[in-house]
Amino acid sequence: MTDAASTATASRLVVSDLSRRFGRTLALDGVSLTLGPGEILAVLGASGCGKSTLLRLIAGLDTPDAGTILVGDRRVAGGGRHEPPATRGVGLMFQDYALFPHLTVMANIRFGLAHLPADEARRVARERLDQVGLAHRAESYPDTLSGGEAQRVALARALAPRPRVLLLDEPFSNLDAGTREHVRADTLAVLRRDRIGAILVTHDATEAVAFADRIALMHRGRIVQCGSPEALYDAPRTPFAARALGEIIEIPGTAAGGRVTTPLGLLPRPDALPEGEVTVCLRPEAIRLGPAGDGVPAAVLGRAFAGPRLRLDLAVAGLAAPLRLHLPADAVPGDRVGLHLVPAQAHVFPPARESGDEASLN
Incomplete structure (x- = not known):
């Protein structure tokens, strides 16, 4: 790509x-x-x-x-x-900062400025230290710095040669x-x-x-x-891309005709999607909770506090494992609720190939 x-x-x-x-x-x-x-x-x-x-x-x-x-x-x-x-x-800033322990902060930053006259190198190094708020540590050694200070020194050193x-x-x-x-x-x-x-x-x-x-x-x-x-x-x-940037709920589906049938309801079938078994990746906002009798029926198995939202475990016919959602809901174990899919937040893919899960419609 x-x-x-x-x-x-x-x-x-x-x-x-x-x-x-x-x-x-x-x-x-x-x-x-x-x-x-x-x-x-x-x-x-x-x-x-x-x-x-x-x-x-x-x-x-x-x-x-x-x-x-x-x-x-x-x-x-x-x-x-x-x-x-x-x-x-090209400047490179390493994971471990790679500061020279025997050199002061100022000398570390000047290390990559050997091509400049001494006064100019000192001025540039001081300027970069000012930018990262560490001018007062110019004569300190790396082993006296906190992790955040060492990171900023490494940044100043990487930026010094412009x-x-x-x-x-x-x-x-x-x-x-x-x-x-x-x-x-x-x-x-x-x-x-x-x-x-x-x-x-x-x-x-x-x-x-x-x-x-x-x-x-x-x-x-x-x-x-x-x-x-x-x-x-x-x-x-x-x-893989769906999982990489946020929470995903994966459920099975079947593509046939113009729709995809899932245990949580129907979705429109993408034009390029072949018929047969599919993987449906849902963002949390793709599932809405409603009262019993409105939508796909589900039973609340458990709930737990998770900050501004509750974590609900729901039993849904057709799913082998409980559906775990984080929702602003008042449901308690034993309640019956209804579930609705929001098609715009649902992503449908062909089954993953054995060599990796890079099944794609593109």
């Missing part, structure tokens, strides 16, 4: 048909993506899907087996060319929840202010939605869908 061709001329970074194999393992399989000037893209996927390999290839720390990488209008990899990391104009593209490899995963949200917001503010294009690698869907303009969903070395968070949430192309 590729979105590179149509926007290549306007993009600061263009990755085309990138592949990388390690022995028998195909880590990247024809990956294509673009990053526009000032755009922030999240690459979202589970561990081992190829996210970090992609960043290493873009940064120049590894060489692709096939494909090309352009930064601006300059080819930096592919076609027999491999430009070294130092000249690509990269055209910044790559962030799970940079917030080592922080506690409260610090993570605060530092993530600070990082985003710096990138937005300086209009620096960035690629964030993450396995956290909430982080990807909060941080990025677009999200590229990665699975088994391939980009399976790329778009805005809203587009991916509202129109997933596969069951």
